[in-house]
Structures are given as structure tokens and as C-alpha cells.
Amino acid sequence: MNTLQIKPSTTPLAIQLPGMTHQGFIEFCLANRELRIERTATGDIIVTPPAFSDTSHSNGRLIQQLFNWADQDGTGIVFESSGGFTLPNGATRSPDAAWILLQRWHALTPEQQASFAPICPDFVIELRSASDTLKSLQTKMQEYLDNGLRLGFLIDRKTKTVYIYRPDQAVVTMENPAIVSGAPELPGLALTMKQIW
Numbered sequence: 001m002n003t004l005q006i007k008p009s010t011t012p013l014a015i016q017l018p019g020m021t022h023q024g025f026i027e028f029c030l031a032n033r034e035l036r037i038e039r040t041a042t043g044d045i046i047v048t049p050p051a052f053s054d055t056s057h058s059n060g061r062l063i064q065q066l067f068n069w070a071d072q073d074g075t076g077i078v079f080e081s082s083g084g085f086t087l088p089n090g091a092t093r094s095p096d097a098a099w100i101l102l103q104r105w106h107a108l109t110p111e112q113q114a115s116f117a118p119i120c121p122d123f124v125i126e127l128r129s130a131s132d133t134l135k136s137l138q139t140k141m142q143e144y145l146d147n148g149l150r151l152g153f154l155i156d157r158k159t160k161t162v163y164i165y166r167p168d169q170a171v172v173t174m175e176n177p178a179i180v181s182g183a184p185e186l187p188g189l190a191l192t193m194k195q196i197w
Helices: 022-032 055-071 103-108 134-144
Strands: 004-005 015-016 037-038 043-048 076-080 099-101 123-127 151-156 161-165 172-175 180-181 190-192
Touching: 022 037, 037 161, 055 076, 055 099, 055 190, 076 103, 076 161, 134 151, 134 161, 151 172
Parallel strands: 123 151
Antiparallel strands: 004 015, 015 043, 037 043, 076 099, 099 123, 151 161, 161 172, 180 190
């Protein structure tokens, strides 16, 4: 039996579909292309409402800065918020922005690249929107770390706070920073936060 956990429209909707295979999840996503869908390691499907216009604008500015840096750096490729990745723990996640080293990306087959690629990004950004709780995003950032993430930024526009995640290190909290640097993992990456707030 399928179970729906219905929440208010401003929060993600969790759907439990027991026994859904990875291929079944892909087919579910293809049948619901208009939705932003993720899958937890335990198989729950999370349907996220569309971003509000202000969050969408901020995410676009993040992506713009990340693409500009990546074009100059040349060692990896950028993905925007509609791209999904299958993590080693089985979850399929779609960060607001992601970057993967070229050598890791090219190690995947064309078939893997054309699906929810079985890889954890090297770098992710999660931008908190009105439908996100800080705790849920912190849990998601830890999941990325547990699956091989090298660097992650969790940006809370509401409080103008940035949380920086690195493996085996305490989370660094920055309050209203002007610039957030990706060094040493991503040398030269410096996000101008006035474009994000």
C-alpha cells in the first residue's frame, strides 16, 4: 500500500512507496517532470515545491558565479538545481548547485551521466528557501559529507548566515560575510554574498 504524508503546501511532501526500485524511481521522475523530486536513502520520495521568485533569483546568481569561476578554473563542471545525483548510500539528491572534478565525471559511463549519475559531488551549495528547515538542510549537508563531499556551503538568506562543511572538521559559521571562499579545496572561488542576500 502506498502512503502519503501530506504537509502544508510550503513544505516538501514526503511520499512512501515501498519496494520502488531505482529504475522505478527514474520512471516516476519521468512521469512527473514538472516536479522537483529527491529520494532518501530509506526510499522515501520527497517532492519539493517550486522555489519562490526571490530564492530562484538568488540561486541564479550563485550559479552564475560558480559557472564563471569553473570556466576560468577548468578542472571541473557545474550543475544547477535540477540535476540529481545518486549517492553511495542510495539517496538521490538535487543540490541547489554542485561541482564535480572532470576526472571523476569522465570516469562515469555516458549512460551513467545521462541518468541520476552515481556520484557524490565534490562541492555543493544548498540555499535555504521558505520551504526548508535549517535542521533538514543540516542533515542533508551531513549526508553529502558521509558520501564523499569535499566542501559544502549551506546559505541561510533569512539570517545572512553561511555554514561551511568539510570532512572531519567542525562546521564553520560565518555571519553576514561579504565574500565566501572555496579555498583551499576550490582555489579562486569567492562568492560575492551581496548578490545572494
